[in-house]
Amino acid sequence: MSNFINPAIVPKMKLYTGEEIPCIGMGTFGSDRFTAEQVSAAVAGAIRCGYRMFDCAACYGNEDQIGKVFAEAFKEGVVERKDLYVMTKVWNDMHDRVEESCRKSIVDLQSEYIDLFFIHWPFANYHAPGCDVDSRNPDSKPFSPEAYCKTYKQCEELVKKGLIKSIGMSNMTIPKLEAVLPHIEIMPVACEMELHPCFQQQELFDYLVEHKIQPIGFMPIGSPTRPERDMCPEDVADIQLPEMKAIAEAHGVHPAVIALKWAVQRGQIPIPFSVYEAEYVSNLKLTTEDPLTEAEMETIKTLEKNNRLVKGQVFLWEGAESWEDLWDIDGTITK
Numbered sequence: 001m002s003n004f005i006n007p008a009i010v011p012k013m014k015l016y017t018g019e020e021i022p023c024i025g026m027g028t029f030g031s032d033r034f035t036a037e038q039v040s041a042a043v044a045g046a047i048r049c050g051y052r053m054f055d056c057a058a059c060y061g062n063e064d065q066i067g068k069v070f071a072e073a074f075k076e077g078v079v080e081r082k083d084l085y086v087m088t089k090v091w092n093d094m095h096d097r098v099e100e101s102c103r104k105s106i107v108d109l110q111s112e113y114i115d116l117f118f119i120h121w122p123f124a125n126y127h128a129p130g131c132d133v134d135s136r137n138p139d140s141k142p143f144s145p146e147a148y149c150k151t152y153k154q155c156e157e158l159v160k161k162g163l164i165k166s167i168g169m170s171n172m173t174i175p176k177l178e179a180v181l182p183h184i185e186i187m188p189v190a191c192e193m194e195l196h197p198c199f200q201q202q203e204l205f206d207y208l209v210e211h212k213i214q215p216i217g218f219m220p221i222g223s224p225t226r227p228e229r230d231m232c233p234e235d236v237a238d239i240q241l242p243e244m245k246a247i248a249e250a251h252g253v254h255p256a257v258i259a260l261k262w263a264v265q266r267g268q269i270p271i272p273f274s275v276y277e278a279e280y281v282s283n284l285k286l287t288t289e290d291p292l293t294e295a296e297m298e299t300i301k302t303l304e305k306n307n308r309l310v311k312g313q314v315f316l317w318e319g320a321e322s323w324e325d326l327w328d329i330d331g332t333i334t335k
């Protein structure tokens, strides 16, 4: 198998701005398993294999190493800055200092500007990386549309200053979007959300498409090797479902590849993570060949199990009853 996939043949998604971006990107969250060096080495390999979109974040703790890899690739002429689509996010402790966070990411990523800048979580509720899921920060507060719009306004200023090209939201719900969208000036181009066969978020997905906001799907394979603290007994392993295995067998690929083909064909942009060359190469290649049939797409549609993996417990405020309070399950913003 050739390890180079010509970026020109990777299908594109069109944003409401008219900009066309790759239909798949690479995640860069190494979590507890991989060091910043391992993740940045994978990014270096991925650029050379033809990846042009990377999902970074200030809180992943590896932007400076990834920046070195970008700089090398620019210097060696592997890729030009204008041909990379660099995404990053402001973390919860910087909602009042968005420009400072963005400028640090630009310096760390050695990228001149950011293509798509996300508000990582809709709460300014800080927790230390890797902390126990039952820990609570006494300063944490429920969602406030006013506070969110204040943070978003700072992102709009970044667009005007040319530091970022577009704004994105992440981990949102329909009630939260309804509360903030009427008050913003520059519409977000994308919303990053958890999306995999057992967690399809159809209603939110449709809402975003209707509002011309591109869904970007994190944990697209169901994050099979996430840390144990993020696993619950009721979680379902997407890639171990018999239907996924059967479709994978029919195509002669790993079920992870099927989850990603489904994502791309459904219309979201998946951002799978892997440090292994064989895996990240096949994750890009799959967008260029052997699509799923309509019947296979229909089968995967039936695998929805409302299995949210990132529950977000650590962002809860005192007095909140359960992680479900973060996700406005009853259709109103939980206060």
Ligand SMILES: NC(=O)c1ccc[n+]([C@@H]2O[C@H](COP(=O)([O-])OP(=O)(O)OC[C@H]3O[C@@H](n4cnc5c(N)ncnc54)[C@H](OP(=O)(O)O)[C@@H]3O)[C@@H](O)[C@H]2O)c1
Residues within 6 Å of the ligand: 026, 027, 028, 029, 030, 055, 056, 120, 170, 171, 192, 193, 217, 218, 219, 220, 221, 222, 223, 224, 225, 226, 254, 256, 257, 271, 272, 273, 274, 275, 276, 278, 279, 280, 282, 283, 310
């Ligand atoms: N906005 C947010 O709040 C948010 C939250 C979570 C994640 N994210 C983003 O989403 C990205 C992806 O999430 P994730 O890493 O948790 O989940 P994921 O992409 O669903 O799963 C990654 C794991 O899947 C396996 N894998 C990848 N490609 C494979 C292939 N071709 N064949 C077999 N196995 C394969 C690898 O396991 P092995 O290492 O065992 O091979 C890898 O560690 C993150 O890196 C991050 O950028 C964003």
